[in-house]
Structure formats: C-alpha cells, structure tokens
Amino acid sequence: MRKEVYTVPKSKKKDSFDPENMKPEDVLKFEIATELGLADKVISGGWRSLTAKESGRIGGLITKKKKELKKGQK
Numbered sequence: 427m428r429k430e431v432y433t434v435p436k437s438k439k440k441d442s443f444d445p446e447n448m449k450p451e452d453v454l455k456f457e458i459a460t461e462l463g464l465a466d467k468v469i470s471g472g473w474r475s476l477t478a479k480e481s482g483r484i485g486g487l488i489t490k491k492k493k494e495l496k497k498g499q500k
Contacts, residue, residue: 443472458487 445465448456459468459476462483467475476484 443468445469454488454491455484458484458491461487 445456455473456465456468459465462480464476464480464484473481
C-alpha cells in the first residue's frame with residue numbers, strides 16, 4: 427500500500443494587512459478584532475497570524491452582531 431504525501435508550498439507569501447484600505451466586509455471583522463485586543467497581531471501578521479480559536483471567536487461575534495442588526499431593522 428502506497429502512502430500519499432501532501433506538501434505545503436514553502437513560498438507562502440506573508441499576508442499583510444493595511445487598516446487604511448479595508449474591504450467593506452473586513453471593517454466589522456477588524457472592529458471585533460480590536461475589541462478582543464488582536465488589532466496589533468492582525469496588523470503585523472495579517473489575518474493568517476491568528477489562531478483557530480481567535481478566528482472562531484471573531485466569526486462568532488460577527489454572526490452575533492449581524493443577527494442583532496437584522497433584528498433591529500424589523
């Protein structure tokens with residue numbers, strides 16, 4: 427039986443983040459990251475520098491805020 431080996435490309439470019447030029451969907455995400463004290467980490471290393479736990483927390487809070495906004499419009 428032959429094992430398949432998967433490799434990750436070594437030339438993964440650093441994902442820099444510029445708070446001045448954010449996409450509309452990143453504005454809320456960055457606001458929440460700032461509230462959680464992760465803004466410096468995102469600015470220095472990009473979104474990919476966050477752990478799965480940190481990313482999940484941000485995603486959960488984005489969902490919560492979107493639900494609150496939608497509920498407030500009705």
